[in-house]
Amino acid sequence: MFMSKDLSQEEILELYRREDPEELYRRAEHLTRQNFGEEVFLRALVEFTNYCSCDCHYCGISRSNLGVNRYRLDEETLMSVIEKGLEKGMNTFVLQGGEDPKWPAKRIAKLVKEIRLRFGNEFALTLSCGLKSKEEYALMKEAGANRYLMRFETSDPELFKQYTGGKSLERRLQGLRDLHDMGWEVGSGYMTGLPGETEEIRINNALLCQQLGLHMLGIGPFIPHPDTPLKDAEQQPLEWALKGTALLRLLLPKANIPATTAAGTLDPRGREQMLQAGANVLMPNITPVVHKKDYLLYPGKICLDESGFECVGCLTLRCEGIDRELSFKRGDSPSFTGV
Numbered sequence: 001m002f003m004s005k006d007l008s009q010e011e012i013l014e015l016y017r018r019e020d021p022e023e024l025y026r027r028a029e030h031l032t033r034q035n036f037g038e039e040v041f042l043r044a045l046v047e048f049t050n051y052c053s054c055d056c057h058y059c060g061i062s063r064s065n066l067g068v069n070r071y072r073l074d075e076e077t078l079m080s081v082i083e084k085g086l087e088k089g090m091n092t093f094v095l096q097g098g099e100d101p102k103w104p105a106k107r108i109a110k111l112v113k114e115i116r117l118r119f120g121n122e123f124a125l126t127l128s129c130g131l132k133s134k135e136e137y138a139l140m141k142e143a144g145a146n147r148y149l150m151r152f153e154t155s156d157p158e159l160f161k162q163y164t165g166g167k168s169l170e171r172r173l174q175g176l177r178d179l180h181d182m183g184w185e186v187g188s189g190y191m192t193g194l195p196g197e198t199e200e201i202r203i204n205n206a207l208l209c210q211q212l213g214l215h216m217l218g219i220g221p222f223i224p225h226p227d228t229p230l231k232d233a234e235q236q237p238l239e240w241a242l243k244g245t246a247l248l249r250l251l252l253p254k255a256n257i258p259a260t261t262a263a264g265t266l267d268p269r270g271r272e273q274m275l276q277a278g279a280n281v282l283m284p285n286i287t288p289v290v291h292k293k294d295y296l297l298y299p300g301k302i303c304l305d306e307s308g309f310e311c312v313g314c315l316t317l318r319c320e321g322i323d324r325e326l327s328f329k330r331g332d333s334p335s336f337t338g339v
């Protein structure tokens with residue numbers, strides 16, 4: 001019987017550094033099943049605006065990319081997407097967008113309040129809309145949002161500064177700490193394969209997740225977008241993200257970890273491989289199909305022509321294929337105690 005509590009941090013890192021990752025994956029999957037059984041939690045993703053005032057060099061919808069067809073979903077559209085999701089039995093919705101000045105925290109809070117008034121408090125509402133002030137996080141939480149996602153992307157302050165047009169990693173980490181202190185269920189994560197990233201940085205990325213005490217962890221391979229400054233970067237192997245997933249699982253046994261769409265883009269079985277390396281969440285994208293193709297953080301994104309509601313059947317089969325079961329439960333992280 002393998003449990004990460006049997007392993008010290010040093011032993012976990014020794015496993016991670018081995019040339020053959022099979023034992024690492026095996027232990028990570030075993031631990032996932034111990035903590036979550038066969039269940040793979042479903043999160044419905046809604047990409048509500050692709051406007052962004054930031055200019056991250058790795059991102060396909062950054063401000064400087066003038067080739068993007070920009071859109072914003074209005075309140076009524078969002079309501080009807082959520083209503084449909086609820087009818088289909090979904091219990092977690094992730095509202096994700098760029099840092100859009102036309103969707104300030106005040107407007108998001110108003111939307112959240114309206115969603116709660118209309119549909120109740122049973123399901124989880126996750127926000128992923130960038131760095132805000134403490135007052136703004138408080139406003140959105142009081143309105144009824146439960147979870148907040150904000151990736152730090154790299155733990156290296158210099159790389160972070162370089163690829164975000166001079167922004168401060170510390171400021172973003174402070175935002176994550178603020179969210180944590182305020183009682184949000186907090187998620188973050190990073191990419192693997194950014195140019196200039198070293199093995200040491202990848203390990204530090206995972207250790208930083210542990211230090212931050214995150215409840216949700218997202219990790220995905222960096223895929224160079226042709227309309228960004230990093231267009232000529234080399235595509236690194238999916239294995240880096242798989243090993244990172246397993247490392248995160250061993251370091252944070254009770255966190256929710258999605259098998260990311262980017263992994264499915266690099267390999268048709270990328271999401272299954274992630275689930276077999278420690279992930280326990282899948283995120284179908286229920287954004288109206290007409291807009292899905294305009295939210296391309298990276299090229300080649302899969303499932304753009306299907307409604308996320310159709311994806312559920314496919315994801316069910318994918319889970320069954322690896323002896324797991326798609327779960328519609330709300331699935332709070334067992335490490336989240338709430339405040």
Ligand code: SF4
Pocket residue numbers: 052053054055056059060061062063097098099130
């Ligand atoms: S990564 Fe996020 S913050 Fe940066 S440009 Fe893209 S959407 Fe905006």
